[in-house]
Amino acid sequence: MNNPAATSARPALAPAVTAAAGGGSVWRGLGVRHWVVLAAVLLYPAVATPFFTYQIGAQSLALGLIALSLTFLGGYGGMVSLAQMSVAGVAGYMVAIFGSSSATAISLGWPWWLGVLLALLIAVVFASAVGWLSVRTEGIYTIMITLAIGVAFFYLAQQNYGLFNGFQGFGKVNAPSVGELDLSQPLPFYYLALACALAGYGLVSYIVRAPFGLALQGVRDNPRRMNALGYHVTAHRVAAYALAGLLAAVGGVLLVWYNGRISPGTVGTGAMLNILIIAVLGGIKHPLGAFVGAIVFVLLQNFAIDLFDRERFNLVVGGVFLAVLLFSPDGLLGLWTSARARLQAGRRLASHPTP
Numbered sequence: 001m002n003n004p005a006a007t008s009a010r011p012a013l014a015p016a017v018t019a020a021a022g023g024g025s026v027w028r029g030l031g032v033r034h035w036v037v038l039a040a041v042l043l044y045p046a047v048a049t050p051f052f053t054y055q056i057g058a059q060s061l062a063l064g065l066i067a068l069s070l071t072f073l074g075g076y077g078g079m080v081s082l083a084q085m086s087v088a089g090v091a092g093y094m095v096a097i098f099g100s101s102s103a104t105a106i107s108l109g110w111p112w113w114l115g116v117l118l119a120l121l122i123a124v125v126f127a128s129a130v131g132w133l134s135v136r137t138e139g140i141y142t143i144m145i146t147l148a149i150g151v152a153f154f155y156l157a158q159q160n161y162g163l164f165n166g167f168q169g170f171g172k173v174n175a176p177s178v179g180e181l182d183l184s185q186p187l188p189f190y191y192l193a194l195a196c197a198l199a200g201y202g203l204v205s206y207i208v209r210a211p212f213g214l215a216l217q218g219v220r221d222n223p224r225r226m227n228a229l230g231y232h233v234t235a236h237r238v239a240a241y242a243l244a245g246l247l248a249a250v251g252g253v254l255l256v257w258y259n260g261r262i263s264p265g266t267v268g269t270g271a272m273l274n275i276l277i278i279a280v281l282g283g284i285k286h287p288l289g290a291f292v293g294a295i296v297f298v299l300l301q302n303f304a305i306d307l308f309d310r311e312r313f314n315l316v317v318g319g320v321f322l323a324v325l326l327f328s329p330d331g332l333l334g335l336w337t338s339a340r341a342r343l344q345a346g347r348r349l350a351s352h353p354t355p
Contacts, residue, residue: 037288041194045187054186054258056298061193062258064294065200065251067278068287069244072204075285076213077240078220081134082272083146086153087127087245088252089267093157094119095256096170102261103165112176120249127245128238135237150272158264169263173256184257193254197291200247204287207243216240270314277321283331292332296320 045053066088074080098115101107108115134145157164175183175192183189207213216236218226223233256262265271274297282293297317304316328334 038198045190050186053190055302056295058186058190058193058254059258060291060294060298061190061197062251062254063275063278063298064291065193065197065254066248067275067282067290067294068197068200068204069247069251070275070279071282071284071287071290072207072247073240073244074279075287076208076220077216077237078138079131079135079237079240080143080276081130081146081241081244082143082276083127083130083150083153084244084248085272085275086150086267087123087130087248088255089153089157089262089271090126091119091123091249091252092173092256092262092266093164093170094122095253096173096262097163099173101173102171103168106163106165107170116253119253120246123249123252124242124245127248128242130245131238131241135234135241147269147272150267151269154264154267154269157267164264167264169261169266171261173262174260175257184260189257193258196250196254200250201287201291203243204247208287212236212239277317281321281324281331283333285330286333289331289333296332 041057044057048057066084069087070081070084073084095115096103096107098108098110098118099112100109130146130149133149134142137145157169158167160166175189177183181188183192208217215226215231219231219233219236226236227233255266259266278293278297279290280293281296282289282291300317300320301313304313324332324335328338330337
């Protein structure tokens with residue numbers, strides 16, 4: 001039960017939170033650079049080949065959406081979860097189980113839209129359960145718990161043949177057709193992934209300025225004080241896991257449609273760490289950083305093998321990762337932010353020279 005002081009403090013805080021969230025409109029936060037990026041991603045297929053549209057663009061958007069869920073948890077909630085790829089994998093497996101795949105004895109063959117809705121629901125429930133288990137810890141303990149959950153799900157998928165079809169997984173999990181529009185084709189699938197990515201980015205940008213997002217950031221900075229003010233710290237953290245789970249689940253559905261299959265390797269330890277690398281590489285404090293990191297990661301994944309052996313891909317990614325963190329702990333967007341700040345400072349000095 002809350003004490004009277006906490007009860008009286010909460011109404012006093014509420015107007016401040018609401019006032020701070022008054023500027024939470026996504027449109028107010030858009031600058032010229034945002035419109036330039038939006039125009040670039042919309043026109044990208046017009047200048048790119050089908051390979052770059054599908055293999056680079058669509059894959060980056062799907063992975064970026066999963067990394068965005070980690071960016072939201074880590075950057076605004078202070079909770080680094082390594083289970084986001086597992087949440088995406090749950091959604092992908094459910095799409096294969098409820099829909100159609102090569103494993104006809106397991107897949108139910110339900111309508112694709114029903115399978116997707118159930119997959120998202122189950123993945124969000126799974127993410128909420130992960131959050132409920134891990135929010136009572138902090139720092140390295142949260143990372144270890146979520147890693148343990150992810151590894152447990154990997155072995156469950158690998159060893160269970162009745163539901164997950166073991167190490168073979170599910171093949172022929174293709175994107176559906178909506179009328180005459182075949183979403184498995186590069187151009188339609190790219191715009192589907194782009195629409196989901198823009199929706200996810202807009203949702204996160206709005207939430208972090210809304211009362212819930214501001215309260216979540218307060219919980220991140222000082223959970224004891226927020227609890228004393230009457231905010232339910234555990235409930236906010238679990239709700240953040242649920243919201244992040246929805247983002248990861250949508251990314252997981254896109255990823256299984258992109259690959260056309262899902263197997264335990266999709267949710268293995270390497271895949272879980274890749275999501276962390278993508279989020280940190282782009283800048284875990286910036287929602288856009290998830291997509292920037294995904295683009296860099298996918299480009300390295302596709303073209304680093306032309307310069308190095310395929311077996312040394314992890315070494316190349318690790319080297320790039322360490323180089324970025326060495327010069328900018330805030331990722332690639334941190335480099336851009338610091339460079340822009342220096343440029344603006346130089347312009348101010350040029351326009352107002354010191355006597």
